[in-house]
Amino acid sequence: MIKQMDEMVSGLADARRRTRRIMRYWGRTMKMVIVAITMPIWVIPYSIYRRRRHG
Structure with a gap:
């Protein structure tokens, strides 16, 4: 039981590290x-505005 919980906690820590x-990585990509x-x-809009101003 305790071993299971320990594995779960280490798994959570690993998942957090991975995320x-x-x-x-996603921050840079976003x-x-x-x-x-x-x-x-x-x-x-800038190119349209420039084109309109220059005739």
Whole structure:
């Protein structure tokens, strides 16, 4: 019983360590994804605005 609980606790610690590594990796990836998504949103109205101003 105690051995089972010990395995569970060590498994939880291992899972937490793994999720932390995944979160760090995903944080970087999400930043890139957010930039990739938001850049066209900024660029398209800006290019339209510039085109309209220059005739």
